[in-house]
Structures are given as structure tokens and as C-alpha cells.
Amino acid sequence: MSQRLYLYPIWLRIWHGINALMFLILIATGISMQYSNPDAPLIRFDLAVQWHNITGIILSFNYLIFVIGNLITGNGKFYLIQIKGFVQQIMKQISYYVVGTFKGEHTPFPVNEKRKFNPLQKLTYVGAMYMLVPIIILTGLALLFPEFIVEKVLEFSGIYLTALLHGAVGFLLSLFLVIHVYFSTMGSTPGSNFKSMMNGWHEPH
Amino acid sequence: MHHERFQESQANAYFQETFHNSQLPEKGCLISFSRIRFMKKFNAMKIRYFLTLLYLLSFSSLWAQLNVDMESEPAKMEDNKHCFDCHSNHIYTFENPVSGITERKEMNPNFVYSTEAFYNGVHRHFACTDCHSPDYETFPHNAELRFETMYSCIDCHGGDETFASYHFETIEEEFGKSVHASKHSENFNCWMCHDPHSYKAMTRSNFKISEIVSAHNQMCASCHDNPLHFQRISDSTKKPLEEIHKFLPNFKLHFSAVRCIECHTPVDDTLRVSHNILEKEFAVKKCSECHSANTMLMSSLYKYQNIEARKNRGTLNAVFINESYVIGANRNIYLNIISIALFGLTILGILIHIFFRIKKH
Numbered sequence: 082m083s084q085r086l087y088l089y090p091i092w093l094r095i096w097h098g099i100n101a102l103m104f105l106i107l108i109a110t111g112i113s114m115q116y117s118n119p120d121a122p123l124i125r126f127d128l129a130v131q132w133h134n135i136t137g138i139i140l141s142f143n144y145l146i147f148v149i150g151n152l153i154t155g156n157g158k159f160y161l162i163q164i165k166g167f168v169q170q171i172m173k174q175i176s177y178y179v180v181g182t183f184k185g186e187h188t189p190f191p192v193n194e195k196r197k198f199n200p201l202q203k204l205t206y207v208g209a210m211y212m213l214v215p216i217i218i219l220t221g222l223a224l225l226f227p228e229f230i231v232e233k234v235l236e237f238s239g240i241y242l243t244a245l246l247h248g249a250v251g252f253l254l255s256l257f258l259v260i261h262v263y264f265s266t267m268g269s270t271p272g273s274n275f276k277s278m279m280n281g282w283h284e285p286h
Numbered sequence: 287m288h289h290e291r292f293q294e295s296q297a298n299a300y301f302q303e304t305f306h307n308s309q310l311p312e313k314g315c316l317i318s319f320s321r322i323r324f325m326k327k328f329n330a331m332k333i334r335y336f337l338t339l340l341y342l343l344s345f346s347s348l349w350a351q352l353n354v355d356m357e358s359e360p361a362k363m364e365d366n367k368h369c370f371d372c373h374s375n376h377i378y379t380f381e382n383p384v385s386g387i388t389e390r391k392e393m394n395p396n397f398v399y400s401t402e403a404f405y406n407g408v409h410r411h412f413a414c415t416d417c418h419s420p421d422y423e424t425f426p427h428n429a430e431l432r433f434e435t436m437y438s439c440i441d442c443h444g445g446d447e448t449f450a451s452y453h454f455e456t457i458e459e460e461f462g463k464s465v466h467a468s469k470h471s472e473n474f475n476c477w478m479c480h481d482p483h484s485y486k487a488m489t490r491s492n493f494k495i496s497e498i499v500s501a502h503n504q505m506c507a508s509c510h511d512n513p514l515h516f517q518r519i520s521d522s523t524k525k526p527l528e529e530i531h532k533f534l535p536n537f538k539l540h541f542s543a544v545r546c547i548e549c550h551t552p553v554d555d556t557l558r559v560s561h562n563i564l565e566k567e568f569a570v571k572k573c574s575e576c577h578s579a580n581t582m583l584m585s586s587l588y589k590y591q592n593i594e595a596r597k598n599r600g601t602l603n604a605v606f607i608n609e610s611y612v613i614g615a616n617r618n619i620y621l622n623i624i625s626i627a628l629f630g631l632t633i634l635g636i637l638i639h640i641f642f643r644i645k646k647h
Contacts, residue, residue, distance in 0.1 A: 126573045
């Protein structure tokens with residue numbers, strides 16, 4: 082058994098906490114606007130718009146903390162992907178989740194000082210944090226300042242496409258959140274990762 | 287009077303700026319659907335403006351064309367020249383019969399009319415004396431002439447089959463119910479908004495939607511955003527429009543893309559402009575009344591969509607228009623199905639995983 086590792090420094094935990102809270106509010110208000118119904122509003126429409134805007138802006142600034150933090154501390158290196166053999170690693174991880182875990186196998190890529198994330202985690206985190214989140218921030222920002230959106234892309238309204246992309250990426254990120262929360266229960270005990278999220282110490286598997 | 291004119295021109299300049307400087311949709315664009323009865327003929331292939339409400343403006347080609355000959359030379363141009371010699375200028379000259387001196391005087395600004403606007407308006411073929419007393423032919427005009435009764439629209443257009451599609455009787459009836467009539471019946475007349483000297487049938491001509499919105503909103507603004515003008519019918523003073531409407535997110539965009547009447551008249555699906563301007567308490571204020579699936583606009587929108595779909599059947603855009611809204615342009619039925627399916631599969635996957643985890647445990 083490896084030792085406990087202090088993997089989640091305080092700045093990262095604060096960022097993560099704010100990000101999580103904003104995510105939840107954004108999803109709730111986003112869904113409420115997407116399926117708005119004056120007779121049975123999930124959240125009152127004008128409030129939903131307001132909260133969505135405010136939390137979106139907070140999340141955007143918070144994202145800067147994430148990017149800058151990753152650049153100036155060593156945390157950024159955990160997201161670097163080594164292309165060679167990456168597909169095989171991912172298959173190995175998937176096979177662990179689908180079969181291995183039920184056979185009592187150990188995780189093929191245990192967490193250590195140099196490896197915070199397993200390959201599958203790395204892929205989804207890079208996809209979510211470095212692709213989807215920037216897209217949703219930029220499209221959200223564009224929708225707040227629609228005068229900067231190109232008027233037309235082929236035969237389509239630029240605003241329409243921007244809104245479409247914003248909604249679609251929002252959906253994918255919501256899906257990410259569900260999966261992310263579920264996989265958090267796959268630590269040494271179902272609650273251990275949530276504990277780590279608060280105190281910064283990773284419990285060995 | 288000068289001051290008043292100046293104020294008016296300021297108000298107009300402000301509105302020109304407000305309406306025209308925003309990125310306005312041009313003819314051939316889909317803008318927004320709001321509670322609108324008129325539709326501008328436009329090409330659905332060019333969707334350009336989706337974040338505001340779908341603006342269904344002109345219904346022109348399908349509904350009724352402007353039945354005024356706008357092409358040929360105005361019929362009474364020669365007859366009117368005599369009047370316009372003075373009344374199209376701010377300064378007029380006349381020979382004082384007593385002193386024999388040619389005098390230059392300033393025209394009362396309320397009696398200055400643009401010849402260009404008159405001959406581009408719907409009453410372009412009229413002679414001035416068709417509506418005004420022939421006694422105006424002489425100068426100085428008889429003082430009593432200023433008590434001449436002003437015609438209202440219904441005086442000429444009432445019961446006229448040629449103008450049946452304009453529904454002047456309905457307009458009169460709706461006006462009777464409006465706050466303009468109930469609060470100011472003595473002082474309010476059609477002219478306050480529709481000056482017959484320059485009136486243009488905006489929605490039945492080939493104006494851009496942005497021009498229609500701007501022109502219609504300026505009618506309201508000429509009093510409601512002009513304290514001096516407003517006092518012609520009221521002792522109260524008004525707060526600036528921007529302050530009254532500060533609850534609207536992006537005030538400028540709403541005002542440039544949506545007409546005042548869309549929120550200030552009752553909804554119906556006749557696609558005609560309602561003249562029943564409601565008291566402010568009854569104006570639309572909730573975003574979701576327009577920005578939602580069960581929008582109050584659905585009836586007029588549905589009508590509009592059917593007409594447009596017939597015109598553009600088979601185009602990809604028509605499909606998008608049908609299920610797309612401002613909020614959630616992604617409110618597309620196929621995307622909804624795909625997203626629900628993906629979400630369901632994810633949850634199912636997790637549940638199966640949990641099941642086996644518990645079983646193993």
C-alpha cells in the first residue's frame with residue numbers, strides 16, 4: 082500500500098469547489114431556460130437568465146485560475162498526454178472498469194506522485210477542461226455580446242449557430258459532470274475521493 | 287413652437303441613432319418572433335437574427351398590397367405647388383398689400399410639410415384642397431380657417447370596399463378601447479401618430495423590417511420620448527423610455543428589433559396591427575411570454591410558419607425555423623431526442639455498473 086499523497090493543493094480545491102457550484106447552477110438554469118414554460122417554470126425565467134449570466138462569468142474567471150494555476154504550479158503536467166501507447170492504455174482502463182473491477186483486480190494505473198489521473202481520466206479531463214469549457218466560455222461570452230458574432234456562416238445565422246454550439250457543449254459538459262461524479266465513487270471507498278476533495282489528501286487504492 | 291420642434295427633432299435623432307446604429311436585420315432576414323401580426327416578406331433562406339424574438343412583420347405579398355399607385359406622377363402636383371411654395375419652407379415671402387414691401391417671414395413650424403414626404407406618402411395623388419378648405423387659396427388665410435375640423439381616417443376610409451383589407455372600422459373600434467381614447471378622447475386623433483401629409487403604409491411596401499420597426503417605434507417615441515410633445519395631451523411628465531424599460535435585458539436591441547406595440551397591445555393572431563394600446567399595467571413584462579416554447583405568439587407564429595413553409599418547402603432552414611427559438615436555438619426536436627437518448631444511456635450504464643458493484647460487494 083502506498084502512502085497518502087497530498088495531491089490537491091488548496092488553490093485547486095478552491096477552484097474545484099467554485100467550479101462545481103457554478104456548474105450546478107449553470108446546468109439548473111440552463112435546463113430551465115432550454116425547457117422554459119411560463120406555466121410551470123423550473124426557475125423563473127428572468128432569474129434563470131440572470132443567474133446563468135452571473136455564474137457563467139464567475140466560472141469564466143475561475144477558469145483563468147485553473148489555467149494560470151496549472152501553468153505556474155506543477156499541476157499542469159498531470160494533463161499531458163503521451164500519444165505513444167495511449168489508446169492501449171485507455172482500452173486497459175476501460176477493461177478495468179467494465180470487467181476487472183468486478184474480478185477484484187487492482188487499478189492498472191494507480192495514482193502516484195507522477196500520475197494523478199488514469200489515461201481515461203486524462204482524456205476526458207483534457208477534453209472537458211481544455212476543449213469544451215473554452216468553447217462554452219467563448220460562445221457564452223459571444224452571446225452576451227452578440228454584436229461580435231459573425232452575422233452569417235454559409236446560410237445560417239451566426240447567433241443561431243453560436244447558441245446551438247453553446248447548448249450542445251453545455252449538454253456534453255452536463256453529461257461529463259454525471260460521469261465524473263459517478264467515477265468519483267470508484268476510489269478506495271465510495272466516499273474517499275469526496276473526502277480528498279475537501280482535505281487535499283489522496284487515499285491510496 | 288420652435289423649441290417644441292427642436293425637441294421633436296432631437297427625439298427623432300435619438301431614435302434614429304438607437305434604431306439604426308444597432309445591428310439591425312435587413313430585409314430578407316428572420317429576426318425575432320414577438321407578438322406581431324404583420325410580417326415582412328422575407329426570404330427564409332437568410333436567417334440572420336435569432337437571439338431576438340422572431341419578428342413576423344410584413345404579410346404583404348400574401349395578404350394585401352398597397353392599393354395606391356406609387357409609380358406614376360402625383361395627380362395634383364401642379365395644383366399643390368401654390369401651397370407648397372410657402373408650406374414646404376421655413377421662410378416664406380409675400381408682398382404686403384398695404385406697404386407694398388416684400389416681406390420675409392418665418393413659417394409656423396407646425397405648418398411646414400416636406401413635399402418629398404408628401405409625394406412619397408399614401409395621399410400623394412391628393413390636392414391640398416381635397417381635404418382643406420378651398421378658402422386657403424387666398425392669402426392671408428382667413429383666421430377662422432384654423433378652426434377647420436381635421437378629418438380622421440374613418441371619415442374617408444370608412445365603409446370603403448377599396449380599403450376593406452385595411453379594416454379601418456376595426457381600427458376605429460380598437461382605438462376606442464385603447465388607453466389613447468379612454469384617457470384622452472377629446473384631444474387624441476389619428477393624426478397624432480399617422481400624419482396624412484407623410485403617411486406611408488410601411489408594412490405593405492418593400493421596406494426593410496428594420497425600417498418598419500424604426501418607423502413604427504418613432505410614432506410612439508414622438509410623444510412618449512418627448513416631454514414637450516407629451517404635454518399636448520397630458521399634464522404629467524414622463525421618465526425617459528430607457529428608465530421605464532430598464533427591466534428589459536439589452537434595451538437597445540429590443541427597441542431596435544421589436545415594435546412597442548408588440549408588448550403594448552393585446553395578442554391576437556390576425557397579423558394586423560392592433561390599435562388597442564393597453565394601459566401600461568397590461569404590457570408584456572415576462573421574458574418567458576415571448577422567449578419560451580409555449581409562447582403567447584404561437585398562434586400568429588404558427589400561421590406565419592405555414593405560409594413560409596409553403597413558400598420554402600423543402601429547405602433545410604425551414605426545418606430549423608420550425609423548431610427553433612431564440613432561447614435555445616438548439617430547441618431542435620432531433621437534438622432533444624439525441625440528448626435525451628445519450629443522457630438515458632449514461633444513466634443506464636451507471637446503474638448497471640452500480641448493480642454489479644453491489645453484487646460483487
